[in-house]
Amino acid sequence: MKSDIKLIDYLAVRRSIPAFQMCEPGPEKAEIEEILRLASRVPDHGKIAPWRFIVYRGDERARLGEELLKLALETKPDLSEEMIQVERTRFTRAPVVVAVVSKAGPHIKIPEWEQLMSAGALCLNVILAANASGYVANWLTEWFAYDERAYPLLGVASGEKVAGFIHIGSTTFPAIERPRPELADTVTWVGGED
Numbered sequence: 014m015k016s017d018i019k020l021i022d023y024l025a026v027r028r029s030i031p032a033f034q035m036c037e038p039g040p041e042k043a044e045i046e047e048i049l050r051l052a053s054r055v056p057d058h059g060k061i062a063p064w065r066f067i068v069y070r071g072d073e074r075a076r077l078g079e080e081l082l083k084l085a086l087e088t089k090p091d092l093s094e095e096m097i098q099v100e101r102t103r104f105t106r107a108p109v110v111v112a113v114v115s116k117a118g119p120h121i122k123i124p125e126w127e128q129l130m131s132a133g134a135l136c137l138n139v140i141l142a143a144n145a146s147g148y149v150a151n152w153l154t155e156w157f158a159y160d161e162r163a164y165p166l167l168g169v170a171s172g173e174k175v176a177g178f179i180h181i182g183s184t185t186f187p188a189i190e191r192p193r194p195e196l197a198d199t200v201t202w203v204g205g206e207d
Contacts, residue, residue: 023144026188026190027141027144028188028189028190028191029140029149029150029151029152030149030150030151030184030186030188031151032106032107032151032153032180033106034184034185034186035106035107035108035149035151035180035181035182035183035184036108036182036183036184036185037108037182037183038108038182038183039070039107039108039109039148039181039182039183040108040109040143040146040148040181042070044146045068045109045111045181047142047146048139048142048143048146048181049066049068049111049139049142051138051142051145052135052138052139052141052142053135053138054138055131055134055135055138056130056131056134057131058123058127058128058131059120059122059123061120061123061128062116063115063116063117063118063123063128063129063131063132064113064114064115064116064117064128064131064132064135064176065114065116066111066112066113066114067111067112067114067167067168067169068109068110068111068112069104069109069110069111069112070108070109070110074104074105074110075104075105077103077104077166077167078100078101078102078103078104078105079101080166081100081101081103081104081157081163081166082097082100082101084157084160084162084163084166085100085156103155103157106180107151107180107181107182108181108182108183109180109181109182110178110179110180110181111139111178111179111181112167112168112169112175112177112178112179113132113135113136113139113175113176113177113178113179114132114169114173114174114175114176115128115129115132115173115174115175115176116128116172116173117129117132117174118172129176132176133176133177135176136152136176136177136179137152139152139179139181140152140179143179143181148181148182148183149181149182149183149184149188150179150180150181150182151179151180152177152178152179153177153178153179153180154175154177154178155178157175158174158175158177158178159175
Protein backbone atom coordinates (compact mmCIF):
# COMPACT_ATOMS: atom_id res chain seq x y z
CA MET A 14 0.00 0.00 0.00
CA LYS A 15 1.40 3.36 -0.97
CA SER A 16 1.16 6.42 1.21
CA ASP A 17 -2.16 8.17 0.71
CA ILE A 18 -1.50 11.80 1.46
CA LYS A 19 -5.22 12.59 1.31
CA LEU A 20 -5.88 10.14 4.13
CA ILE A 21 -2.97 11.54 6.14
CA ASP A 22 -4.27 15.08 5.62
CA TYR A 23 -7.75 14.01 6.73
CA LEU A 24 -6.47 12.24 9.87
CA ALA A 25 -4.50 15.36 10.81
CA VAL A 26 -7.73 17.40 11.03
CA ARG A 27 -10.39 14.76 11.76
CA ARG A 28 -12.95 16.19 14.14
CA SER A 29 -16.38 15.16 15.32
CA ILE A 30 -19.18 17.71 14.97
CA PRO A 31 -21.59 17.88 17.92
CA ALA A 32 -24.91 16.23 17.10
CA PHE A 33 -26.86 19.39 18.00
CA GLN A 34 -24.95 21.22 15.22
CA MET A 35 -26.16 18.78 12.56
CA CYS A 36 -28.86 19.33 9.99
CA GLU A 37 -30.26 17.95 6.75
CA PRO A 38 -29.34 16.54 4.39
CA GLY A 39 -28.40 13.20 5.77
CA PRO A 40 -27.39 10.18 3.76
CA GLU A 41 -30.05 8.36 1.75
CA LYS A 42 -30.59 4.62 2.28
CA ALA A 43 -28.13 3.57 -0.47
CA GLU A 44 -25.48 5.90 0.98
CA ILE A 45 -26.06 4.52 4.46
CA GLU A 46 -25.68 0.98 3.15
CA GLU A 47 -22.36 1.94 1.53
CA ILE A 48 -21.18 3.66 4.74
CA LEU A 49 -22.01 0.52 6.74
CA ARG A 50 -20.41 -1.75 4.13
CA LEU A 51 -17.18 0.25 4.33
CA ALA A 52 -17.36 0.50 8.13
CA SER A 53 -17.66 -3.27 8.45
CA ARG A 54 -14.06 -3.64 7.26
CA VAL A 55 -12.72 -3.66 10.82
CA PRO A 56 -10.40 -6.03 12.66
CA ASP A 57 -12.57 -9.03 13.54
CA HIS A 58 -10.61 -11.96 14.97
CA GLY A 59 -12.28 -15.17 13.81
CA LYS A 60 -14.50 -13.34 11.30
CA ILE A 61 -17.48 -13.69 13.65
CA ALA A 62 -18.93 -10.16 13.26
CA PRO A 63 -19.66 -9.74 16.98
CA TRP A 64 -21.75 -6.65 16.30
CA ARG A 65 -24.65 -5.36 14.27
CA PHE A 66 -26.24 -2.07 13.20
CA ILE A 67 -29.62 -0.49 13.89
CA VAL A 68 -30.40 2.51 11.67
CA TYR A 69 -32.91 5.10 12.94
CA ARG A 70 -34.40 7.49 10.36
CA GLY A 71 -37.49 9.55 9.66
CA ASP A 72 -40.37 10.04 12.07
CA GLU A 73 -39.31 7.05 14.15
CA ARG A 74 -36.59 9.23 15.66
CA ALA A 75 -39.15 11.62 17.17
CA ARG A 76 -41.20 8.70 18.54
CA LEU A 77 -38.09 7.27 20.18
CA GLY A 78 -37.38 10.64 21.75
CA GLU A 79 -40.85 10.76 23.30
CA GLU A 80 -40.45 7.23 24.67
CA LEU A 81 -36.99 7.99 26.06
CA LEU A 82 -38.41 11.10 27.71
CA LYS A 83 -40.98 8.90 29.50
CA LEU A 84 -38.20 6.64 30.78
CA ALA A 85 -36.13 9.64 31.91
CA LEU A 86 -39.11 11.06 33.80
CA GLU A 87 -39.58 7.75 35.62
CA THR A 88 -36.10 8.18 37.07
CA LYS A 89 -36.13 11.97 37.41
CA PRO A 90 -39.71 13.29 37.54
CA ASP A 91 -38.49 16.82 38.29
CA LEU A 92 -36.60 17.34 35.02
CA SER A 93 -36.33 20.99 33.98
CA GLU A 94 -38.05 22.14 30.79
CA GLU A 95 -34.63 22.42 29.17
CA MET A 96 -33.77 18.79 30.02
CA ILE A 97 -37.20 17.62 28.86
CA GLN A 98 -36.43 19.15 25.48
CA VAL A 99 -32.96 17.54 25.48
CA GLU A 100 -34.48 14.11 26.15
CA ARG A 101 -37.19 14.61 23.55
CA THR A 102 -34.65 15.44 20.82
CA ARG A 103 -32.02 12.75 21.48
CA PHE A 104 -32.60 11.11 18.09
CA THR A 105 -33.71 14.12 16.05
CA ARG A 106 -30.51 16.14 16.32
CA ALA A 107 -29.12 14.41 13.23
CA PRO A 108 -30.95 13.10 10.15
CA VAL A 109 -29.61 9.58 10.72
CA VAL A 110 -28.56 7.75 13.88
CA VAL A 111 -26.80 4.39 13.66
CA ALA A 112 -26.57 2.21 16.74
CA VAL A 113 -23.54 -0.07 16.82
CA VAL A 114 -24.61 -3.01 18.95
CA SER A 115 -22.07 -5.39 20.43
CA LYS A 116 -23.01 -9.07 20.41
CA ALA A 117 -19.80 -9.98 22.28
CA GLY A 118 -19.97 -13.07 24.41
CA PRO A 119 -18.19 -16.26 25.37
CA HIS A 120 -16.46 -17.95 22.44
CA ILE A 121 -14.30 -21.04 22.27
CA LYS A 122 -11.45 -19.13 20.59
CA ILE A 123 -12.10 -15.38 20.52
CA PRO A 124 -11.79 -13.49 23.84
CA GLU A 125 -14.79 -11.32 24.63
CA TRP A 126 -12.48 -8.32 25.06
CA GLU A 127 -11.38 -8.62 21.40
CA GLN A 128 -15.02 -8.77 20.31
CA LEU A 129 -15.77 -5.59 22.26
CA MET A 130 -12.80 -3.80 20.72
CA SER A 131 -14.03 -4.81 17.26
CA ALA A 132 -17.33 -3.03 18.00
CA GLY A 133 -15.39 0.05 19.12
CA ALA A 134 -13.37 -0.02 15.91
CA LEU A 135 -16.64 -0.31 14.01
CA CYS A 136 -17.95 2.88 15.65
CA LEU A 137 -14.90 4.82 14.47
CA ASN A 138 -15.13 3.28 11.01
CA VAL A 139 -18.75 4.45 10.69
CA ILE A 140 -17.55 7.99 11.42
CA LEU A 141 -14.68 7.71 8.93
CA ALA A 142 -16.93 6.26 6.21
CA ALA A 143 -19.58 8.94 6.82
CA ASN A 144 -16.92 11.67 6.60
CA ALA A 145 -15.48 10.11 3.43
CA SER A 146 -19.02 10.22 1.98
CA GLY A 147 -19.27 13.97 2.64
CA TYR A 148 -21.19 13.93 5.95
CA VAL A 149 -20.30 14.90 9.49
CA ALA A 150 -20.65 12.41 12.32
CA ASN A 151 -20.42 12.05 16.08
CA TRP A 152 -20.14 8.97 18.33
CA LEU A 153 -22.30 9.28 21.44
CA THR A 154 -23.46 6.80 24.03
CA GLU A 155 -25.96 8.72 26.21
CA TRP A 156 -27.60 7.31 29.35
CA PHE A 157 -29.94 4.96 27.48
CA ALA A 158 -26.98 3.05 26.05
CA TYR A 159 -26.52 1.73 29.58
CA ASP A 160 -30.14 1.50 30.70
CA GLU A 161 -31.56 -1.87 29.68
CA ARG A 162 -35.11 -0.55 30.19
CA ALA A 163 -34.57 1.28 26.89
CA TYR A 164 -33.27 -1.75 24.98
CA PRO A 165 -36.64 -3.14 23.79
CA LEU A 166 -37.60 0.35 22.61
CA LEU A 167 -34.30 0.70 20.71
CA GLY A 168 -34.33 -2.79 19.20
CA VAL A 169 -31.42 -4.05 21.31
CA ALA A 170 -31.78 -7.71 22.29
CA SER A 171 -31.11 -9.30 25.65
CA GLY A 172 -27.41 -10.02 26.07
CA GLU A 173 -26.38 -7.25 23.66
CA LYS A 174 -24.77 -3.92 24.57
CA VAL A 175 -24.73 -0.57 22.81
CA ALA A 176 -21.19 0.38 21.73
CA GLY A 177 -22.39 3.74 20.50
CA PHE A 178 -24.90 5.82 18.61
CA ILE A 179 -23.33 7.42 15.54
CA HIS A 180 -25.15 10.60 14.52
CA ILE A 181 -24.74 11.45 10.82
CA GLY A 182 -25.77 14.53 8.88
CA SER A 183 -24.61 17.83 7.47
CA THR A 184 -23.63 21.05 9.21
CA THR A 185 -23.24 24.76 8.66
CA PHE A 186 -20.83 25.05 11.61
CA PRO A 187 -17.04 25.04 11.19
CA ALA A 188 -15.08 22.18 12.73
CA ILE A 189 -13.29 23.71 15.71
CA GLU A 190 -10.10 22.03 16.89
CA ARG A 191 -9.98 20.85 20.48
CA PRO A 192 -6.96 20.16 22.67
CA ARG A 193 -5.24 16.86 21.89
CA PRO A 194 -2.92 14.96 24.22
CA GLU A 195 0.81 15.46 23.79
CA LEU A 196 2.62 12.34 22.60
CA ALA A 197 5.11 12.76 25.44
CA ASP A 198 2.19 12.19 27.84
CA THR A 199 0.78 9.13 26.07
CA VAL A 200 3.70 7.20 24.53
CA THR A 201 6.16 4.84 26.18
CA TRP A 202 9.16 3.94 24.00
CA VAL A 203 10.74 0.50 24.35
CA GLY A 204 13.93 -0.18 22.37
CA GLY A 205 15.43 1.67 19.45
CA GLU A 206 18.39 3.96 19.31
CA ASP A 207 17.00 7.25 18.06
